Amino acid sequence: MTLYPSPYQEEIDFSKLALQDADFAKVLKSNGQLDFSNPEAVQQLTKSLLKRDFGLETSLPSDRLCPPVPNRLNYILWVQALLDCTSDTYTDTYDPEREVLGIDVGTGASCIYPLLGCAQRPNWRFAGTGNSKSILWSRWLLTREDIDDKSLKYAQENIQLNNLDGRVKLLKTQASGHLLPLDRLGFENIDFTMCNPPFYESNAEMLALAESKQRPPNSACTGSANEMVTPGGEIAFITRMISESLLLRDRVQWYTSMCGRFSSIAALIGVLRKHEIDNYAITELVQGSKTRRWVIAWSFDDLRPTASVARGLHSLPKNLLPVMPEYIITQPPGTAILTITENLNSVLSNLSLKWMWRKSISTGLGFTEKNVWSRASRRQATNEDPTTTEMKDDEADMALGFKINVLTETDSTVKITVRWLKGHDSVLFESFCGMIKRKLVS
Numbered sequence: 425m426t427l428y429p430s431p432y433q434e435e436i437d438f439s440k441l442a443l444q445d446a447d448f449a450k451v452l453k454s455n456g457q458l459d460f461s462n463p464e465a466v467q468q469l470t471k472s473l474l475k476r477d478f479g480l481e482t483s484l485p486s487d488r489l490c491p492p493v494p495n496r497l498n499y500i501l502w503v504q505a506l507l508d509c510t511s512d513t514y515t516d517t518y519d520p521e522r523e524v525l526g527i528d529v530g531t532g533a534s535c536i537y538p539l540l541g542c543a544q545r546p547n548w549r550f551a552g553t554g555n556s557k558s559i560l561w562s563r564w565l566l567t568r569e570d571i572d573d574k575s576l577k578y579a580q581e582n583i584q585l586n587n588l589d590g591r592v593k594l595l596k597t598q599a600s601g602h603l604l605p606l607d608r609l610g611f612e613n614i615d616f617t618m619c620n621p622p623f624y625e626s627n628a629e630m631l632a633l634a635e636s637k638q639r640p641p642n643s644a645c646t647g648s649a650n651e652m653v654t655p656g657g658e659i660a661f662i663t664r665m666i667s668e669s670l671l672l673r674d675r676v677q678w679y680t681s682m683c684g685r686f687s688s689i690a691a692l693i694g695v696l697r698k699h700e701i702d703n704y705a706i707t708e709l710v711q712g713s714k715t716r717r718w719v720i721a722w723s724f725d726d727l728r729p730t731a732s733v734a735r736g737l738h739s740l741p742k743n744l745l746p747v748m749p750e751y752i753i754t755q756p757p758g759t760a761i762l763t764i765t766e767n768l769n770s771v772l773s774n775l776s777l778k779w780m781w782r783k784s785i786s787t788g789l790g791f792t793e794k795n796v797w798s799r800a801s802r803r804q805a806t807n808e809d810p811t812t813t814e815m816k817d818d819e820a821d822m823a824l825g826f827k828i829n830v831l832t833e834t835d836s837t838v839k840i841t842v843r844w845l846k847g848h849d850s851v852l853f854e855s856f857c858g859m860i861k862r863k864l865v866s
């Protein structure tokens with residue numbers, strides 16, 4: 425499955441937007457350019473895009489982070505793809521009937537993720553959190569303020585402006601309290617968490633970065649210190665979420681977080697591996713020629729995402745990538761696809777596993793509770809009394825779930841894809857793929 429394409433892959437045509445939105449026309453310079461150092465212009469761009477492309481109305485304060493829509497949309501689109509390819513219908517496609525509940529940690533004044541998520545998917549609901557104690561950074565001075573009361577007030581207004589009161593709720597959290605407050609929210613199980621965390625370790629670090637970019641630190645894009653600074657930076661913040669997830673485990677299907685630094689990804693994979701969390705996914709979100717962000721997701725559940733979703737970060741050393749969840753066998757041009765599919769179907773039907781073959785789409789789905797193809801296991805099966813050995817029927821109990829698709833490529837080669845759908849045991853999956861290859865190639 426490929427990622428859902430963003431409407432912002434092409435550069436935004438400001439002149440066209442100005443013709444469609446009179447408020448945007450007011451901030452666009454006469455030469456058709458936008459002054460990104462002008463907070464008012466940046467804010468209006470966000471408002472106009474949300475309105476034109478998603479029908480969303482927004483009210484944004486001038487002293488809070490103004491979210492760039494394309495970058496925020498990229499993250500939501502990836503979360504959609506992640507959930508779609510790990511649903512228990514195993515279709516790898518959007519299921520409009522699926523009811524999805526997520527938490528946006530640190531939703532900010534805009535409440536952008538819940539707004540975008542709900543605008544695109546009618547059956548999604550959210551809780552957004554914001555912490556209550558913070559430091560506001562204005563015109564190079566540090567002052568203390570009890571925020572995010574202000575951010576939450578705006579977030580609530582944005583929910584109401586879009587009639588989303590029934591689908592998005594807000595919770596004020598304490599800086600030292602839980603980042604993932606499922607119990608306080610009254611949520612037993614949810615589908616995902618997401619977060620655009622404060623990236624910087626200190627005000628000094630944020631200042632230095634703003635200066636290096638020659639951007640005024642209070643520009644609408646930079647955000648206030650409470651939004652951007654956290655002790656230990658993003659690694660510490662996300663590590664806190666990982667620690668909380670160790671207790672919540674599969675009460676959440678996917679825990680996810682954006683990262684502002686590429687180097688954080690390797691550090692966080694180290695934390696996941698230390699805790700033996702084997703099911704994780706990573707991606708790079710690229711916007712235009714300059715902006716790059718990264719996302720890491722982890723799950724205690726055993727539904728495995730596709731390779732395009734889980735391994736979308738090619739610059740990472742191979743040993744840090746999650747296990748390849750797809751195995752491809754190619755047969756030379758001229759190979760009769762019918763011979764392959766009949767052979768495959770016969771091999772799998774003769775094994776003691778659950779196997780469903782759909783001839784019309786050359787695709788089959790299978791589940792097994794253990795290795796039933798090795799010589800030892802077949803010998804054991806022959807010696808077992810068939811009246812006392814019962815095959816489990818519930819997919820939830822299965823150690824391995826797989827999907828096999830056979831198709832003829834445009835160059836007439838035949839491609840057999842074995843996709844890992846479910847399980848924690850990568851050795852079992854690899855052994856299964858090896859058996860399929862031996863049977864089809866011999």
Ligand SMILES: C[S@@+](CC[C@H](N)C(=O)[O-])C[C@H]1O[C@@H](n2cnc3c(N)ncnc32)[C@H](O)[C@@H]1O
Nearest residue numbers: 491529530531532554555599620621622650651
């Ligand atoms: C970088 S901003 C992201 C805001 C918004 N989600 C966006 O993407 O534009 C980080 C947000 O996390 C919030 N935050 C910081 N520490 C937090 C905590 N301990 N619990 C919840 N939210 C927190 C900040 O107030 C801020 O709104």
